Amino acid sequence: MGSIIELKGITKRFPGIVANDHISISFEKGEIHTLAGENGAGKSTLMNILYGLYQPDEGELLIRGEPVKFSNSKDSIRHKIGMVHQHFMLIPKLTVTENIIVGQEIGTALKVDRRQAGETIGALSEQYGLKIDPGKKVADLSVTEQQRVEILKVLYREAEILIFDEPTAVLTPQEIDEFCDILLKLKEKGKTIIFISHKLAEVMKISDRITVIRLGKVVGTVEKKETDSAELTRMMVGRDVNLGRRSRRQFEKAENILEVRDVSYTVNKTVKKLKSINLELRKGEVLGIAGVDGNGQEELVNVICGKLTPDSGSVVMNGKDITKDKIRDRKDHGLGLIPEDRHRDGLVLEYSIANNLILGLQYHETFAKNGIWLNFKKIHDTAEEMKEQFDIRCASVDVNAGTLSGGNQQKIIIAREASRDPDVLIAVQPTRGLDVGAMEFVQKTLLEQRDKGKGVLLFSLELDEILSVSDRIAVIFKGEIIDVVDAQSVTRQELGMMMLGSVKGKGGTEVGTAG
Known part of the structure; x- marks a missing residue:
């Protein structure tokens, strides 16, 4: 033309x-x-x-x-x-x-x-x-x-x-x-x-x-x-990138590492956002949570992390009921979080990369004497090690986190959370807005945590990501878990229909609609 x-x-x-x-x-x-x-x-x-x-x-x-x-x-x-x-x-x-x-x-x-x-x-x-x-x-x-x-x-x-x-x-x-x-x-x-x-x-x-x-x-x-x-x-x-399914390490004894038992949550005493949710996350697996945005994912994350207290039900981690524990106590007990909004909940953009890398850990004896006097050399040296290990591309760990690209900002959060050696890592939209190179890095890190025997709970709106990274997939619709399926046996089309409320039966046939 x-x-x-x-x-x-x-x-x-x-x-x-x-x-x-x-x-x-x-x-x-x-x-x-x-x-x-x-x-x-x-x-x-x-x-x-x-x-x-x-x-x-x-x-x-x-x-x-x-x-x-x-x-x-x-x-x-x-x-x-x-x-x-x-x-x-x-x-x-x-x-x-x-x-x-x-x-x-x-x-x-x-x-x-x-x-x-x-x-x-x-x-x-x-x-x-x-x-x-x-x-x-x-x-x-x-x-x-x-x-x-x-x-x-x-x-x-x-x-x-x-x-x-x-x-x-x-x-x-x-x-x-x-x-x-x-x-x-x-x-x-x-x-x-x-x-x-x-x-x-x-x-x-x-x-x-x-x-x-x-x-x-x-x-x-x-x-x-x-x-x-x-x-x-x-x-x-400039090179091959692997965003597909990777081989996984098998665990002989894959006991539950996180359990959500009959959890319900209501907003303003009228809107039921979670309805008797039951989930089991096993050691050495990625459990994907799939659903159209706004079907209770945010509330479920916040209940598990301690931002919200459920109306009923409990959250159990490593056999301990943590339903009433504070956020900091849950983190100390082995819970890690990659939040959905890295600017609002994951970083302080005007802080240096080094300070962001120890955010939430600054009271630990490793970085602060008596929990008060910060050891700046230890913080800087640790940040330099994490910069190399997690490929955080920056001129210096002393520059503000807000000067970095979205992918490198996400690497700061992942480096901080993974370095705590959590038993359970919750990742919420971890690759949103990232390019393919950064996506590959994030997904590879999640799978490395899985292969170390950790439990990874992945919340994502990207069907391809859920299918390629997860071992099992729980579908949430209108605040209910309507089905849990094996990631290798469900198709993209079936998963998309389930996210709209259709329940998958044996052989992938539709057997009804939730709600």
């Missing part, structure tokens, strides 16, 4: 780093062209240049064959380019229509014609299958609905070229499937899509062509039909 965008020798430098190193790519009209690469490869920087948020130090940008220079995003919008950012830019108190028309109001200075704008937005929503009520407040929308508002915003501005920056990072598997359908519909309507992602399943599902960027340089551009996930991974990381 011909190139609608050409990037020629684009170079962008920041202090101490070349984010884009003489990058040249062409994008054809009406295609879905994916930019793939690890976090920090330079993908988002390149697209921020195309959208006018950054200006290149070198190189040339051509739109429809004409050289252009963008000083800001308004310049790119005038050239019919729109960008949907990973973090939404919406005002919760305003309606869908009000959010979309900000800066594009129809009517006079004294009166904005919201009715006409709402009709236009409704028609766009219908045309592209986005299913959004223009009059609804953004505060009342789900995450996936808010993303659709962002898409409508760029369509309302008549964008022909749409850039999506890691758009599926916050979506569940079912929402990702719906989102991919939306992109295919946009392509069908003649839009050109630039899709930034490191999730190979969706890249292979919707792309026409894929350009891989590594360390700020283009590794190559391939046709989707002429490549596969293994080749793309090698291009992205």
